[in-house]
Amino acid sequence: MDAIQQHMIDSYRAAQRGELPPPLPGRYDWEVVREARDRRRFDAVIAGRPARGRRRAALRSLFTRSRGAGSARNRGADGSGAPGPSPVGPAGPC
Helix, strand or coil: CCHHHHHHHHHHHHHHHCCCCCCCCCCCHHHHHHHHHHHHHHHHHHCCCCCCCHHHHHHHHHHHHHHHHCCHHHCCCCCCCCCCCCCCCCCCCC
């Protein structure tokens, strides 16, 4: 039995009892999605985490870490990602 058939049976039963019919299937789906999103953001704030942009930040850190780790060209003199000292020397007034 699908949702429409169940809704028809519930509507018939409500009419027999003199009650209000149930809402149509799918009527409040987006409201439930919004409430779940709001609850997730609220829980993140209470836990001290950023409420927005966590997935994008996690993907960005994953891809930037994997891209920079494999190439020696992106590493500085000490092996970290920071650029090392210039081989020419400090740029100052001549």
